[in-house]
Amino acid sequence: MPTSAPAAKSTQRRRKTSSARRDDEAPIIPILARKVREVEAKAQRGKLGPTNRVKFQVIAFLVREERARVKAEAEMSDATRAELLKRLDGVATILAKTAARDTSLIQLLEVDQATSPVARRMRRDWLLESGAELAPDELIITDAVTVASPLVPTAASGRQVMPPQVEARQMANPFLAPDLTPHTPGPTPRRRLDGWELMGPLYKAFEIGAGGGAATMELPEVPEFDRLSPKGLAVMPHQSRFLEAVREGHRSFLLADEPGLGKTAESVLAASVAGAYPLLVVVPNVVKMNWAREVERWTPQRRATVIQGDGEDLDAFADVFIVNYEVLDRHLSWLSSIGLAGMVVDEAHFIKNLSSQRSRNVLALASSIRERLRDPLLLALTGTPLINDVEDFDAIWRFLGWTNGEKPGPELMEKLDATGLTPADKAFYPAARSAVISMGIVRRRKTDVAKDLPDKLVADLPVQLDDEFGRSIRQAERELGERLGARYRRIIEARGDRGLLPGEIDEDIVRLVAQHELDESKAAGSGSENVFTMVRRIGQAKALLAADYAVQLQRSVGKVVFFAKHIDVMDAAEAHFAAAGLKTVSLRGDQTATVRQAAVDAFNTDPDVAIAVCSLTAAGVGVNMQAASNVVLAELSWTAAEQTQAIDRVHRIGQDEPVTAWRIIAAHTIDTKIAELIDSKQSLSLRALDGHAIEEGSSDSVQLSALMHLTRTALGG
Incomplete structure (x- = not known):
């Protein structure tokens, strides 16, 4: 027989009253439940920084404190005690799941008291929010005395050098000039916000x-006059x-x-x-x-x-x-x-x-x-x-x-x-x-x-890897996806689907599988087939295609900067350019600063130098190559910042032409997804520094996101 509306309302009222009564018995528990969900959400997005680690730690020892209190409370009924312990176990379970995702948190579960001033303030604030009465020594929290660490760490003390000329300088002037700026520090005044944990809110202010x-x-x-620029130069x-x-x-x-x-x-x-x-x-x-x-x-x-x-x-x-x-x-x-x-x-x-x-x-x-x-x-x-x-x-x-x-x-x-x-x-x-x-x-x-600075365009050029090498790469990618999918299914079978709808994918397990694969790949290095070796093989397969495009581009627009991540890709490109009769310079990580600067100068001033072949990591910063307005990115980076830095070697003050960066993308491979992920990473900087209203994206690394994508693809998601 269906429940009448008044009866349903009465039941709902009884439930609310029961819940309120339980919260009266342990008002800290709903606060802990809310806080642990916040930490869990941060961990799922890979954003568990120092502030949230402290929060995780405080939740852990407050759960222990409250569990001990509930067990020792003589006037509490057995039913209420069982219900409260069950709710505390729920908070503890979320802590354990979060620690399983980030194993560095496990040691924080073992801490049984708030040690740092930040942790003690956090504990105090939550207890006060719950209505608890605290002793005076718990209300006033002073900062620990900072013990200055030695400037030269013990590990580096044996490596310290004393250049002969430095000794001569010290002998010539053995006394440092004193700082005569008036400075009477006096006691630090107590401020209204001294008791608040502020670093988390400061980060949040920029994050949003x-x-x-x-x-x-x-x-x-x-200023009306430029008093600073030397003759022949002018500051903007x-x-x-x-x-x-x-x-x-x-x-x-x-x-x-x-x-x-x-x-x-x-x-x-x-x-x-x-x-x-x-x-x-x-x-x-x-x-x-x-x-x-x-x-x-x-x-x-x-x-x-x-x-x-x-x-x-x-x-x-x-x-x-x-x-x-x-x-x-x-x-x-x-x-x-x-x-x-x-x-x-x-x-x-x-x-x-x-x-x-x-x-x-x-x-x-x-x-x-x-x-x-x-x-x-x-x-x-x-x-x-x-x-x-x-x-x-x-x-x-x-x-x-x-x-x-x-x-x-x-x-x-x-x-x-x-x-x-x-x-x-x-x-x-x-x-x-x-x-x-x-x-x-x-x-x-x-x-x-610099409104007169030309626009910057990133254009993607998909290329088809249709030779035997390209087919082997796609096959290896399928096998990696199948391995990830199989691992996902084994975990689901072992724990049960826990209410997943048909076709629904558990994102927590996908992340767990991808993170495990990423950790194994980093440990294995280049000795086995993994996401890193696969991306490198894609770069090798694109090398001649990217070089050939750079040759065609150079013949139509003039000087071109060619970026690659790996030496073998740079070698293959340089051989192709030489065969095409083009003069090149090379910027690599093993060069001295003098050799590298000579290469930059030759590219910018010698009309016969057609292409600069550059390492994405070694030449991505501090190099000015605005003699070109076209960049070819033969391989993709794992970060948006590295890509931006490379393009901005050309898109600089002094550039008077629109800049185009041509990204060579291997179609129908993980390369396409990596390019998409790199572009999505621009949103954090745009939101935090430029004030753009851009939806928050994942803060996972590109590697982890790419492996999660492969896993979902293998599962049909």
């Missing part, structure tokens, strides 16, 4: 593009505005202009305006020579020296020291002793991995400079600050002194406090994004500041 608009601090107007208006901000006293910047807008020249002139000498410039190896040339070009009164190897030939009395990331660890000791007044980190996204020694070296040097000087010049340069996740900002913000990773620095905290808002207010997020931007983020696009 809160407030819209480009991420550029307010800059002064263009957007560069002048940046330099005026330096002249007015701003000293820390994330200069995130799109590639090709002259960040190197701006940095060289900024050091001159600020008088920030000696200046240290940390760069990728391929651009050391270019930096030295730019210093000489824009500030001819200053001397630059490039640090090679152990620094036997460096000029220790120079104003600008240029070193690449790979050898920085040998020079930490003496660099920290010469009184650096400024530091520039070029391609700053290179330091995003905080666990790498490269990042630690850069951050340690910057910290030592800030400890000695009140307001040093610190510049982080990158046209692509965000690669996969908005927490890629973390290392850059630490380098600039805006945060320490756990909380904002004093200046940023003051700006956030002045908003009068907290992360519980929706309006906090646009205000917080604006506060961080005002610390010194400068992001200009070519379309905004």
Whole structure:
């Protein structure tokens, strides 16, 4: 007999009352359930950064605390106790599933108390939200005393070098100039937001593009006269505005202009305006020579020296020291002793991995400079600050002194406090994004500041791999998909379909299968057939097709830049160009800076050089090749940033023709999907930095997304 409407309403009311009663018994449980779903959602999108790891940890020990409390509660009925323990088990199950997806979380499940100030604040805030009464010592949480780590790590101490000329410099001037800037720190005032966990909300503010608009601090107007450019050169208006901000006293910047807008020249002139000498410039190896040339070009009164190897030939009395990331660890000791007044980190996204020694070296040097000087010049340069996740900002913000990773620095905290808002207010997020931007983020696009710069077009050219090699690639791709599909089916059979509709695919299992395959592929290297070897074989199969297209293109438009990822593809292309009677230059990773710069100069100035054959990784940054307006991408990168950097070797200030990048895509292979995934990765930067209202996409790596695509295809999805 059907239930009457009044009876149904009565039943619903009883259920609500029962649920409310249970929540009264354990009000923290619905909060934990909500928080664990947030962590689970982040983990599914591959976005489990430091903040969400702390959240995962706090949920785990609060579940244990609450389980112990419920079991010990003498006045609770057995039925209520069983129901509450069941709900806590549900939260624990989600934690376990999330840890299975990211095994680095397993150790966090074992922590039985909130150790860090951030974790203790998070625990306190959730308990207060649940209505719990806390002891005074739980309400007031102080930050742990920071113990300064040594500038030179123990592992690198034995590799420290002392170039002979540096000793001569120190003997000539054994005393560092004192910092006479008035500075009376005094006690740090207690602020309204001191008790809040703020790093997660700051990242979220950029992730959602809160407030819209480009991420550029307010800059002064263009000055009436150009006081900076040497004879024969002129800074552009957007560069002048940046330099005026330096002249007015701003000293820390994330200069995130799109590639090709002259960040190197701006940095060289900024050091001159600020008088920030000696200046240290940390760069990728391929651009050391270019930096030295730019210093000489824009500030001819200053001397630059490039640090090679152990620094036997460096000029220790120079104003600008240029070193690449790979050898920085040998020079930490003496660099920290010469009184650096400024530091520039070029391609700053290179330091995003905080666990790498490269990042630690850069951050340690910057910290030592800030400890000695009140307001040093610190510049982080990158046209692509965000690669996969908005927490890629973390290392850059630490380098600039805006945060320490756990909380904002004093200046940023003051700006956030002045908003009068907290992360519980929706309006906090646009205000917080604006506060961080005002610390010194400068992001200009070519379309905004160089309206006379020609357009940039990426055109895909599908090619058919119809020979025996191409057929073997497609067969290998089918076999890989079948292997992934079989693994998926075995997992489903083992655990049961759990209510899946006919034809429905469990995305969690697809991700699990793809991640397992990716991990195995990375461990196996090139010794077995996997997604990496398959993509390399596709590149080999496209090599002559791409080279032939470049030959035809060169005959119709002139100079062409040809990018490939692997040496054998570059070799095959160069042989094809030679057979066609074309003169080429080559830019590879094993060249010295002098040889590489000579190749760039020959391409830009010698009318007989028709094609530059470039390594996608070695020549993708810091190289100016605007003598061409056409680029051929013979192989695809795994990141959108690498592709953009390559194209922008041509699409730069000084280019007076529209730029076209021709991507050679192997039709009916995984190559097509990789190209689509690379394009989708542009949305994070557009949303976080340029304020575009673009739907959030997956933050999975291209490799993982490609394997998930193969798995779905094999399953008929």
